[in-house]
Amino acid sequence: MSTYFAILTQVGEAKLANAIALGQTLKLKKMGVGDGNGALPIPDRLQKALVHEVRRADLNQLAIDPANASQIIVEQVLPEDVGGWWLREIGIYDEAGDLCAVANCPPSYKPLMVEGSGRTQVVRVVLIVASTAAIELKIDPSVVLATRQYADDKAAGAVMAHEAKANPHPQYLSKIDGEAKIAAAIAALVDSSPETLNTLAELAEALGRDPHFATTIADALALKAPLDSPTFTGTPNAPTIPHGDNSARVVNARALAEATQGRAGVQGLSGANHGASPANKFTVSALAVTMRNPATGQAITKYATGALTADVAVVGANGRDQAAVIAGTASVHLHFIFNPATGVTALLWSASADAPTLPAGFSFFAYATTIRYQGANVI
Incomplete structure (x- = not known):
């Protein structure tokens, strides 16, 4: 202390x-x-x-x-x-x-x-x-x-204030000289202006005759995000970058989730029309299936799924995700789905390639393939 x-x-x-x-x-x-x-x-x-x-x-x-x-x-x-x-x-x-x-x-x-x-x-x-x-x-x-310092500071401040004035001795300039200088300055200003902007009327027209032009521009600029640390409002979008891209580009939520929490994918996929019911069933198997939970981004991988059969005529697991019959000549997409509570892996037909409606209890999925459905046949 x-x-x-x-x-x-x-x-x-x-x-x-x-x-x-x-x-x-x-x-x-x-x-x-x-x-x-x-x-x-x-x-x-x-x-x-x-x-x-x-x-x-x-x-x-x-x-x-x-x-x-x-x-x-x-x-x-x-x-x-x-x-x-x-x-x-x-x-x-x-x-x-x-x-x-x-x-x-x-x-x-x-x-x-x-x-x-x-x-x-x-x-x-x-x-x-x-x-x-x-x-x-x-x-x-x-x-x-x-004190001597106080007196010196006061005197120095007064001198500096006097010298800082634009014209500390206006009495030395006559009215005629002043008017001549002003006229010369205005002439020089006009002479250096473009022909379409050398009158007050033309300048007003160029500014949209807005008496509050500065405020209008300031308000418009206030709506723009700065280059340094911008803060966006609303729902700004960014492109989904390719998997493996390590550049400094802006990343959206989907790309970030896929990059940090795993990507869905199927390896060693094989399949064909069901032997007994080829008109409405399709059987596939895979060596490995990585399925993602779209809500959490979590991924889970299942190996050697075995033969699974999806029936387009029924609704739910190993069927389709919609009550209506899939229209003829439509493209239907086959997904692997997983129920974490029961540990069951199943198949699901859907009209959507990336957002199927999962049955109750199933929260993970992975796109497998797309097949053309014509009438009552799976081709």
Whole structure:
């Protein structure tokens, strides 16, 4: 912990918090110094007075620390005609006379001229506050002294403000000269404009005669997503990238699920019309079938499925996924389906190649093949 430091007192904290809450300011007015009764005191937020105050006078300056915007610098000038005591403690008071901040400092003796030495000394305290905007200097300029730095800064600021003016000495330009310069500037502007945009009417027409053109453009641009970290609304779509693509392209949900949670697929598929009922049944087997749950993206693989027969004349597992009879000459799609609760693998005919309606209990599927159905025959 630092040996020398400054803190707000409990009273000062409460007054500053109240000022911030009410949109007002805490008016700091005076600074007191003391000798601590011969010992270096430790600042205490419960203090209401210095240990041994030897002098109290108006502040000379209160400003925001240029190196830290959350700190304020409080200053008082001790003239050469005060002193004869040690400086070990400092207090800052508001206009009501309450001690709002307290600090200690390295012991320093303030001499008087009658002792054979004298000096003007600046006492400076740096405070960390919740809001520098809520602190105000209550000052009587007729009774305070200004430091050399304060005077230099004020003078330099005034000079810079004067020189920053576009025309600090307008009295040196006559009305005729001013009008001539304006006329020349307008002529130069017109001469450099395209023929179709060198009048105010043409400019207004080009802007769609919109008196709020800037607002219109700003509103339109606000609807556009920025190039840097855009946030889209609605339902933006992105292409489904090919399996195995490792480029930096945008990935949609389907591609991401397939890439990270497995893809459906059938290996070693073989099949033919059922021997006993070739008109409406089809029998297939596969060496391996990877089926996906479209709701969760989870994948499961079954090996050596054995011969499975799908009957287009019935509805449900090992049949079709719709109650109506499949129309003649229609393309029907055969899928492997899986029931995780029973462990049953079955077949399913569907008019959809990628979104069959699964029977109750079945939640995984994999597309197997597409067959042309003509009338009562599976070809």
